Amino acid sequence: MLIIMRKWGVMMERMIQVIYSVFIWMVRLSFLNILWILFTMLGFIIFGIGPATTSVFAVVRKWIMSSDDVPIFRTFWKSYRSEFKHSNIISLLLTFIGVLLYIHYFYLTRVDGLILNIMMFGFLSMLIIYLLVLVFIFPVIAHFHLKLIQYIKYAVILSFSFPHISFFMFVAIIAHYLIIVMFPAYLPFFSVSTLSFSIMWLAKQAFSKINSSSI
Numbered sequence: 001m002l003i004i005m006r007k008w009g010v011m012m013e014r015m016i017q018v019i020y021s022v023f024i025w026m027v028r029l030s031f032l033n034i035l036w037i038l039f040t041m042l043g044f045i046i047f048g049i050g051p052a053t054t055s056v057f058a059v060v061r062k063w064i065m066s067s068d069d070v071p072i073f074r075t076f077w078k079s080y081r082s083e084f085k086h087s088n089i090i091s092l093l094l095t096f097i098g099v100l101l102y103i104h105y106f107y108l109t110r111v112d113g114l115i116l117n118i119m120m121f122g123f124l125s126m127l128i129i130y131l132l133v134l135v136f137i138f139p140v141i142a143h144f145h146l147k148l149i150q151y152i153k154y155a156v157i158l159s160f161s162f163p164h165i166s167f168f169m170f171v172a173i174i175a176h177y178l179i180i181v182m183f184p185a186y187l188p189f190f191s192v193s194t195l196s197f198s199i200m201w202l203a204k205q206a207f208s209k210i211n212s213s214s215i
Contacts, residue, residue: 026190028072032059033193035076043088050091053192055079057142060197064204083141086148090137094130101127132159135169138196139203162206172198 039052058079062070104123108116136155140146144154159166176195180187 050087
C-alpha cells in the first residue's frame with residue numbers, strides 16, 4: 001500500500017510539473033503576442049509590423065537556442081530598436097512587391113490565349129519566390145547580422161536549399177490559419193508567437209546545417 005501511495009505521489013508531482021510548465025509557456029507566448037500587437041500599433045502598423053515581427057523571432061530564437069529563461073521584454077525591445085531600420089525597409093519592400101504581384105494577377109484576369117500562358121508562368125514563378133522569401137526573411141534577420149541585401153539573398157538561397165523545410169513552414173502557416181478560423185479567441189493571444197516559434201524552429205534546422213561563409 002505504501003509503495004502504491006509513493007508511486008501515486010510521484011505521478012501527481014510530475015503531472016503538476018507538466019501543468020505548471022504548460023501554464024508558464026502559455027503566459028510567455030501570450031505576453032509575446034501582446035507585445036507584437038502593441039509595438040505594431042506603436043509604429044502605426046505600417047512602420048511597426050516589420051520590427052515587431054523581427055523582435056518576436058528574436059525572442060523565440062533565444063528560447064530555441066539557449067533556454068526558456070529569457071527576459072522577454074528586454075530582448076524584444078533591444079531587437080525592436082536595433083533592427084528597426086532594416087526590418088522596415090525589408091517589410092515595406094516586400095509589401096510593395098506584393099502589391100505589384102496583385103496588380104499583375106489582376107491584369108492576368110483580363111487577357112487570354114498565348115499571352116496569358118506566358119504571363120501566368122512568369123507570375124507563378126515570381127509568386128513562389130516571393131512566398132519563400134516571406135517565410136524565411138524574419139528568421140534570417142533574427143539569426144544573422146548582415147547587410148540589407150544579404151538578408152534577402154540568404155532567404156532565397158535557404159528556401160531553395162531546404163525545400164522540405166519550406167514546405168513544413170507553409171504547413172505550419174496553414175495549420176495556424178485553420179486554428180484561428182476555428183478558435184478566433186486564439187488570435188490576440190497566441191497567433192503570431194506560436195507561428196513564429198514553429199517557423200523559427202524549422203528555420204533553425206536549416207541554419208544548423210550551414211554557416212554564413214557557405215552561402
